[in-house]
Amino acid sequence: MADDGMLLHFSIPDSGFINKPKFKGGNWRDRLTAKKAAENWHNKATGRLTGTKATQNANHATLGERDRRRSKSPGIERPGERQAKRARVRGEFRPTSSAASTSKEFRPSSDVNTRKKPEEKHDFAKGGSKQIISSLFSYNPTSTTKNLNKDESKNDAPVEPSNAPLKSELDTFTSLGLSATLATHLLNKMDLKAPTSIQKAAVPQLAKEDSDAFIQAETGSGKTLAYLLPIVQRLMELSANMKKRKIDEVVHRDSGLFAIILAPTRELSKQIALVLESLLGCAHWLVAGTVIGGERKKSEKARLRKGLNILVATPGRLTDHLEHTKALDVSNVRWLVLDEGDRLMELGFEEEIQKIVGNLNLRMRAKKDAQYRIPGLPEKRTTVLCSATMKMDVERLGQISLKNAVHIQANPADRTEGKENDGKRDQAFFAPAQLKQSYAVVAPKLRLVSLIGFLKQAFARKGSVMKAIVFISCADSVDFHFDILTTKLEGEDDAITETKDQDENEIARQLPGKPKSTKGISESDPRKVTITHAVSPVLSQNTHAVTTYRLHGSLQQPLRTSTLAHFTKNTEASVLLATDVASRGLDLPNVDLVVEFDPAFARDDHLHRVGRTARAGRDGRACIFLMPGCEEGYVDILKSDRKDNEVGMHIGRQDADEILKKSLASPGQTVKDNTTYMDRATGLQLAVERWVLASAARLESARRAFQSHVRAYATHVAAERGYFDIKQLHLGHLAKAFALREKPSGMKVPGLRTGAGRQSGKSTARVRGVGTKDRKGAAGGNAELKLPQQTDADDEAAKMRKAVRIREKFMKAAGIVDEFNLG
Numbered sequence: 030m031a032d033d034g035m036l037l038h039f040s041i042p043d044s045g046f047i048n049k050p051k052f053k054g055g056n057w058r059d060r061l062t063a064k065k066a067a068e069n070w071h072n073k074a075t076g077r078l079t080g081t082k083a084t085q086n087a088n089h090a091t092l093g094e095r096d097r098r099r100s101k102s103p104g105i106e107r108p109g110e111r112q113a114k115r116a117r118v119r120g121e122f123r124p125t126s127s128a129a130s131t132s133k134e135f136r137p138s139s140d141v142n143t144r145k146k147p148e149e150k151h152d153f154a155k156g157g158s159k160q161i162i163s164s165l166f167s168y169n170p171t172s173t174t175k176n177l178n179k180d181e182s183k184n185d186a187p188v189e190p191s192n193a194p195l196k197s198e199l200d201t202f203t204s205l206g207l208s209a210t211l212a213t214h215l216l217n218k219m220d221l222k223a224p225t226s227i228q229k230a231a232v233p234q235l236a237k238e239d240s241d242a243f244i245q246a247e248t249g250s251g252k253t254l255a256y257l258l259p260i261v262q263r264l265m266e267l268s269a270n271m272k273k274r275k276i277d278e279v280v281h282r283d284s285g286l287f288a289i290i291l292a293p294t295r296e297l298s299k300q301i302a303l304v305l306e307s308l309l310g311c312a313h314w315l316v317a318g319t320v321i322g323g324e325r326k327k328s329e330k331a332r333l334r335k336g337l338n339i340l341v342a343t344p345g346r347l348t349d350h351l352e353h354t355k356a357l358d359v360s361n362v363r364w365l366v367l368d369e370g371d372r373l374m375e376l377g378f379e380e381e382i383q384k385i386v387g388n389l390n391l392r393m394r395a396k397k398d399a400q401y402r403i404p405g406l407p408e409k410r411t412t413v414l415c416s417a418t419m420k421m422d423v424e425r426l427g428q429i430s431l432k433n434a435v436h437i438q439a440n441p442a443d444r445t446e447g448k449e450n451d452g453k454r455d456q457a458f459f460a461p462a463q464l465k466q467s468y469a470v471v472a473p474k475l476r477l478v479s480l481i482g483f484l485k486q487a488f489a490r491k492g493s494v495m496k497a498i499v500f501i502s503c504a505d506s507v508d509f510h511f512d513i514l515t516t517k518l519e520g521e522d523d524a525i526t527e528t529k530d531q532d533e534n535e536i537a538r539q540l541p542g543k544p545k546s547t548k549g550i551s552e553s554d555p556r557k558v559t560i561t562h563a564v565s566p567v568l569s570q571n572t573h574a575v576t577t578y579r580l581h582g583s584l585q586q587p588l589r590t591s592t593l594a595h596f597t598k599n600t601e602a603s604v605l606l607a608t609d610v611a612s613r614g615l616d617l618p619n620v621d622l623v624v625e626f627d628p629a630f631a632r633d634d635h636l637h638r639v640g641r642t643a644r645a646g647r648d649g650r651a652c653i654f655l656m657p658g659c660e661e662g663y664v665d666i667l668k669s670d671r672k673d674n675e676v677g678m679h680i681g682r683q684d685a686d687e688i689l690k691k692s693l694a695s696p697g698q699t700v701k702d703n704t705t706y707m708d709r710a711t712g713l714q715l716a717v718e719r720w721v722l723a724s725a726a727r728l729e730s731a732r733r734a735f736q737s738h739v740r741a742y743a744t745h746v747a748a749e750r751g752y753f754d755i756k757q758l759h760l761g762h763l764a765k766a767f768a769l770r771e772k773p774s775g776m777k778v779p780g781l782r783t784g785a786g787r788q789s790g791k792s793t794a795r796v797r798g799v800g801t802k803d804r805k806g807a808a809g810g811n812a813e814l815k816l817p818q819q820t821d822a823d824d825e826a827a828k829m830r831k832a833v834r835i836r837e838k839f840m841k842a843a844g845i846v847d848e849f850n851l852g
């Protein structure tokens with residue numbers, strides 16, 4: 030049984046006969062060396078099968094020695110390790126002999142044997158495709174920023190939060206012109222004592238004036254209340270006015286629809302509706318409701334028929350109701366809010382918004398007759414556009430919806446008017462000042478173990494981190510990492526989880542809502558996801574459990590909603606693995622760590638992601654994983670996240686070895702002892718690889734995740750491609766982070782179109798663009814990995830966004846839940 034992991038890839042005829050490979054190419058010496066190596070392996074394999082004890086002198090070699098020996102055998106090419114040609118750099122990881130020897134801390138049963146075997150195997154019966162078990166710590170590229178920022182790391186002075194409620198006694202909600210009723214409600218029921226800067230700037234303007242406005246402020250600064258408070262205040266005034274004039278007692282649900290708030294996603298719409306609901310606790314006669322995609326239209330129609338005063342909607346669903354629901358009368362709408370304007374445009378809602386604005390204008394004009402007018406209701410409609418950035422597409426949205434708009438910012442000195450041509454308009458979006466940012470330089474091969482190590486370390490002490498969000502570039506990769514984190518890996522009991530004394534069910538009992546067991550997660554069909562949270566054996570500690578969640582656009586809407594609700598309510602340590610679907614607008618409580626495992630596709634997305642922490646003046650940490658080389662240049666972007674370059678410039682830096690030393694060193698070991706952490710990291714990696722290889726479904730999931738990851742990598746915006754150059758991506762090494770032991774260029778990915786371009790057969794796994802000379806039709810139902818090119822000016826990203834839009838329109842028409850949860 031000890032050899033399970035190894036024998037998986039060998040199909041050996043009953044006769045015991047094993048075909049020997051033919052070696053071609055190179056000179057006679059190379060061929061001889063390769064032949065001997067294969068024969069050596071063959072003897073050992075045969076010995077094991079026949080019960081003969083094979084010579085195991087390889088056992089005494091260190092991983093580094095074996096790597097060096099192998100690198101002299103060109104007959105056996107290893108795609109991930111072309112960098113052997115590079116001059117050895119001082120200080121590079123080189124496990125010593127003890128690294129491969131004695132540690133019992135994490136020694137999965139077949140681990141010892143793995144070390145004795147050649148690190149490359151041929152599935153001869155299946156046509157000679159290779160399995161490669163490369164060493165984690167050799168031939169990794171070296172960091173270019175290793176010696177940078179040493180002094181900066183000392184400068185960790187506390188920084189004044191930039192999005193916190195104001196402290197001055199003069200800054201109260203009543204001083205902004207809000208009624209005493211509303212201010213008391215905010216204090217007593219919502220625990221909000223003072224306004225934030227953006228609320229101070231927006232509330233008086235919108236509560237008194239009827240001009241359009243563009244609200245621009247950083248993440249977590251309270252923009253939602255900045256536009257909701259004035260609307261509620263105005264409707265309360267309208268109500269008081271009606272009472273005074275004895276027209277009616279108060280405004281009630283069928284007095285008319287006065288305000289519409291548009292948000293790009295269903296989750297965000299629901300969140301806004303919740304805030305609104307708690308605000309209306311002091312004006313219970315006002316009724317708010319939602320119309321968002323993914324819900325039954327019939328019940329929405331019934332709700333609209335009953336009457337609503339404020340409506341929160343997604344653009345698609347609202348357009349639909351405007352066209353088909355007679356009960357929806359928008360002639361009294363006097364406030365239209367477009368929240369997350371840049372996202373509305375990115376998701377292609379321009380057409381819908383144009384229709385909505387046109388419709389509102391038309392119906393308002395039709396009812397201009399004085400006899401229909403509600404006394405006290407403004408004659409003109411006020412449109413408010415909220416966005417963190419002032420990009421071209423937001424300007425376009427402004428052109429569609431705004432007239433003579435006032436630009437409202439938390440600090441008027443931040444205004445960007447007049448800077449149109451200096452290229453800084455997009456830069457007027459910054460991270461909260463109190464956010465502590467850092468980056469981890471992690472070589473591709475070490476990414477998986479470093480992520481596990483990083484999270485283990487973050488959750489090591491009970492209460493040190495309550496909630497974390499890990500951003501991953503694509504849904505397939507989220508699923509893959511979720512499965513790994515929620516699986517009990519072979520050998521985990523001993524050291525990696527340190528949960529051996531703790532019954533898994535006992536951990537589960539500590540959590541609210543009875544999380545599902547970790548057994549059998551999505552193994553039967555990795556694409557049919559039904560479980561979105563489970564206890565993570567690898568992250569849990571003796572003292573506390575850590576629950577892992579997943580969230581992405583391919584999940585069914587009810588599952589997404591319940592997952593977010595569960596994550597929000599969970600008061601224990603938990604980590605959410607998510608795509609960018611969780612990056613915008615969501616206000617998840619107690620998130621104190623954001624990890625960008627895959628860097629965002631654009632700086633704005635990065636700022637929205639890290640903005641899920643450090644909200645409303647609270648502390649927060651964010652760490653981005655960068656690979657050594659050009660990706661390290663992204664530190665410049667991190668530096669540009671600060672509004673004030675003088676303050677809080679410090680951006681912490683960690684290396685993979687530091688992360689692994691701190692998180693995977695066994696108890697009692699000093700962090701200086703390299704061998705233990707390398708041994709344990711290797712053990713962990715091998716355990717994951719074996720777990721993946723033990724099932725066809727998992728292997729497919731890993732391949733799919735790898736492929737999707739590489740494709741996603743090609744979609745970074747053109748301006749940032751210098752940092753994320755797909756030609757620099759070492760696919761062989763990267764495959765290791767997806768627990769794969771095969772050559773990326775020959776990888777079979779089920780479901781891909783046949784006839785796709787294939788990679789050059791050369792051992793180097795560097796990216797060759799689609800449409801290169803070696804384009805050949807792939808045979809069979811599985812296409813080989815086709816990698817995207819990153820050269821066209823109008824890049825993959827634009828194409829992908831367009832494809833997403835088309836797909837979403839199609840799905841909407843077909844009534845299917847779509848990727849971005851559009852209405």
Ligand SMILES: Nc1ncnc2c1ncn2[C@@H]1O[C@H](COP(=O)(O)OP(=O)(O)OP(=O)(O)O)[C@@H](O)[C@H]1O
Pocket residue numbers: 194221222223224225228246247248249250251252253254417613614615616640644645
């Ligand atoms: N005056 C206030 N005092 C304290 N907390 C506040 C105040 N106003 C809002 N908050 C809290 O701040 C958090 C962030 O608010 P909100 O979601 O409106 O931010 P945002 O600016 O819209 O962020 P994002 O750009 O990420 O969507 C919420 O938890 C909210 O309850």
